Amino acid sequence: MSSNGQATVFIDGEAGTTGLGIRHRLRHLPVTVRSIDPARRKDPDARREMMAAVDIVILCLPDAAAKEAVAMADAMGDDAPRILDASTAFRTDPAWVYGFPEMDAAQPAAIRAAARVSNPGCYPTGLIGLLRPLVRAGLVPADYPVCVNAVSGYSGGGRSMIEAHERDGGPAFELYGLGLGHKHMPEMTLYAGLAQPPVFVPSVGHFPQGMIVSVPLHLDRLPGRVAIADLHEALAAHYRGSDRVTVAEPCAKLAADALAGTDRMELRVHGNDALRQVVLTARLDNLGKGASGAALQNVALMLGLEPPPPV
Template identity: 60%
Template sequence: MSTTLTKPAASTALKTVFIDGEAGTTGLQIRDRLETTEGVRMRSIDPALRKDPEARKALMSEVDVVILCLPDDAAKESVALADSLGAKSPKIIDASTAHRVAPDWTYGFPELAPGQAEAVAKSKRVSNPGCYPTGGIALLRPLIDTGIMAKDHPVTINAVSGYTGGGKSMIEAFDSGKAPSFELYGLKLQHKHAPELVKYSGLTRRPIFVPSVGRFAQGMLVSVPLHLDTLAKKVDGKALEDTLVAHYAGAKWVRVVRASDPDFHAEKLEAEALNNTNKLELRVYANETYGQAVLVAKLDNLGKGASGAAVQNLKLMLGMAG
C-alpha cells in the first residue's frame, strides 16, 4: 500500500482518510478538495490491490474515515468489510445510493433540519445526498415543516444536470460527441433518487421527477412548479422566500437569493455559476396575477451535489468546521 500525505506527517492532530474508489469523478474531486484541507492525511491503496478485500480491509483498520465512491453493490461490500473490523471499524461516508434511505445511516445534508449537522457529526455511518435530491429536498422540506405544503401534495420536480453526474458511460458519450445536446431521461418514472426525495422532503406522495442532461460538464438546476391556491396555507412569493430564509438562517453553504437582490435575474437562470463550489442557491419566481410560482435550486452537481457535500460531512465527523 502507498500513502499520500497532504500535510507534514509530524503533526499528531492529523486525521486519516481513505477514499475507496478515488479514481472516479467524485473521488478525484474529493481528493482535490482534501489536498488543501488542514489536518487531513490521505491514505491511498496500491492500484494493483484496489480490488483485494484483505488489502482494503487492512487499510480501513488504520484510518479514521473511509469515503466510498463506488457503485452501490461495491459500496455494500466495502461496508461489510468495515463492519467486520468491529471496534477498529472506521467512520464511513457513502457517496453511492446504497444507504441513502437505510434507517441506521445518517443523511448527510446538514442543513436539512435543526439538529441534522449535530447528527452527522456524531454518526459513524453517513450517506451522502444525491445531487438532484439536494436541490429538491432543500426547496420542499421548509414548506412541509411549516405546513405550507401538505405532505400528500402532488409535486413535480424538473431538473437539468451537467453530464458528469451521469457516471462513466454518460461522460464518455458526451466527451466523444455521441450524446445529443440535451435529453430527458428516467422517463419510466423509476429514478433511484425518488425514495430519497420522499423520505427527506417529508412527502408521503411520490413526486413526479423528470431529470435531464445537457452538453455542459458541471452545474445543475432543480425546479418545483407550484399553483399557489393548491397549497395548504395561503402564501405569496415573498412568504415562500421568507420561509426558506428562516429555515436556512445561519447556513454557511445555502443562500436564498431574494427577488429584491441585485443578482436575482427575473427572466433567466443559468446552471454553471456555482461550479467548483459547495454552494447551494435557492430562488422563488412568483407571478401573483396568475397565482403561480417556480422554486429553483442551483448547485454544482459535483460540489454540493457530491464531492463538496462529502467534504463538508467529513469535516463535521472529524470535529472540524464544516
Template identity: 65%
Template sequence: MPRIFIDGEAGTTGLGIRERLAPLRERGAIELLSIAHEHRKDPAARRDMMAQADLAVLCLPDDAARTATRIADELGESGPRLLDASTAHRVAEGWTYGFPEMTAGQAQAIRHSRRVSNPGCYPTGAVALLRPLVEAGLLSPDACISINAVSGYTGGGRADIEAHERTGGPAFELYGLALAHKHVPEIQRYAALDRRPLFVPSVGHFPQGMIVSIPVHLAQLSWGATSARLHEALSDAYAGSDVISVCEAEARLDAAALAGSDRMELRVHREESLGHALLTARLDNLGKGASGAALQNIGLMLDLA
C-alpha cells in the same frame, strides 16, 4: 491526526473529494491513505486500509459500497466511520442523512454518527426547496409534487462523460422516463412527503452545474400562503448558512453558473396574479451535489475547522 481512506478515489467524486482535502493535508490537519492502483479491488488490501483509517469515504457503485460496509463491519470497534457517496444507504436504517442544513439538529447528528450517507445531487436541490415548506406548514406532505431537473453530463458517470467529450453528445436528453428514478425514495423521505413525487431528470451538453425546478400552484398550498411567504420560509430555514443562499428571482438562470462552487442558490420565481410560483435550486452537481457535500460531512465527522 485523523486518517482518511477514499475507497474509489479515481472516480469523479473521489477525485473531487481528494482535491478539496488537499489544503487540510498540506497543513497537517489530516492524513490521506491511498491504496495502490493494482490493489484497488483487492478485498484484503481494502480491509487493511480500513483498519488503519478513522474515516472511510466510499466513492463506489452501490454493490461495491455494500461490500465495503461489510468489510468495515467485520473490523468491529476498530473499523472506521463511514461516509458513503453512493446510493446504497441513503434510505437505509442506521445511516444518518448527510445534509447538515436539512433541519434543526441534523449537523449534530452527522457529527456523532458512525454511518453517514452523502446526499444525491438532485435530492439536495429538491429537499432544500421542499422540506422547509412542509415544516412551516405551507405545503401539505400529501401534495402532488412535480420535480424537473437538468444536470451537467458529469453526473452520468464515465460513460456519459466519454460520450459527450469524444463525440459531442446530444444537446439535451430526458431520461429516467420509466418514472422510477432511484433518487425518488430519497427525495420523498427527506422532503417529508407522504405522496411519491413525479421526478423528471435530464442531462445537458455542459460538464458541471444543475438546476432543480418545482412548479407550485398557490391554490394548493395552505390557506393564505403566498409566494412571498414561500421565500420567507426558505430564508428563515437557511439564515446564517454560508453554503445555501436564498436569492431574488431572475428572468433567466444559467445551469452552469455555479460550476466549481460548493454553494447552492434557492429562488422563488412568482407572479401572484397568476397564482403560480416556481421554486428553483441551482448548484454544481459535483460540488454541493457530491464532493462539496462530502467535504462538509467529513469536516463534521472529524471535527475539522
C-alpha cells in the same frame, strides 16, 4: 491517526469523478489521505488492512460494491472505521445519518456523532433543500402532487455519458429516467417529508458541471392564502446564517452552469401574483454541493473540525 497527529482518510474509489473531487477538496482540511497501491486496489485483504488503519473511509463506489465494503467494515468490530458513503445504498437506512447539514438545526451534531453517514444525491439536495422547510412550515402539504424538473451537467452520469458528450456531436439535451423509477426517489420522498413520491423528470445538458432543480406550485392548491413572499421568507428563515445555502431574489432566467466549480447552492421563489403560480428553483454544482463539496462538509463534521469556507 497519522504520524503527524492528523486524522487519516481512505477514499475507496478515489479514481472516479466524485473520489477525485473529494481528494482535491480534502487539501483544505488537516487530514492525511492514504491510498492503496493501484495494483492491489481490488484486493480484499489490502482494503481491509487500510480500513483498519484509518479514521474515516469514504466510499465512492457503485451500490453493490458499497454494500460489500460496509459488510467488510462491520465484520471488523471495534477496529471498524467511520464511514461516509457516496452511493445510494444507505441513504434511507434508519441506521445511517443523512449527510445534509443544512437540513435541520440538529443535523450537524448528528453527523458529528455518527459512525455511518450517507452523502446526499445531487438532485435530492436541490429538492429537499427547497421543499423540506416549506412542508415543515405547513405551507406545502405533505400530500401535494409534487412535480420536479431538473437538468444536470453530464459529468454526473459516469464514464460512458462523459465520453458521449465529449465526442463531437454529443447530444445537446436529453430527458432520461422516463420509467419514473429513478434511484433518487426514495430519499427525495423521505427527507422532503412527502406523503407520496414526486413525478421526477431528470435531464442532461451538453455542459460539464452545474444543475437546476425546479418545482412548480399552484398557490391556490396550498392551504390558506399562501403568498409568494411567505414561501421566500420560510426558506430565508431556515437557511439564515448558512454560508453554503442562500435564498436569492427571483430573476428572469437562470444558467445551470453558473455555480460550476463551487460548493454553494442558491434557492429562489419565482412567482406570478396574478396567475397564483410559483416555480421554486435550486441551482448548484452537481459535483460540488451535490457530491464532493457535501462530502467535505461531512468529513469535517465527523472529525469535529470546522468546515472550510465554500469555494
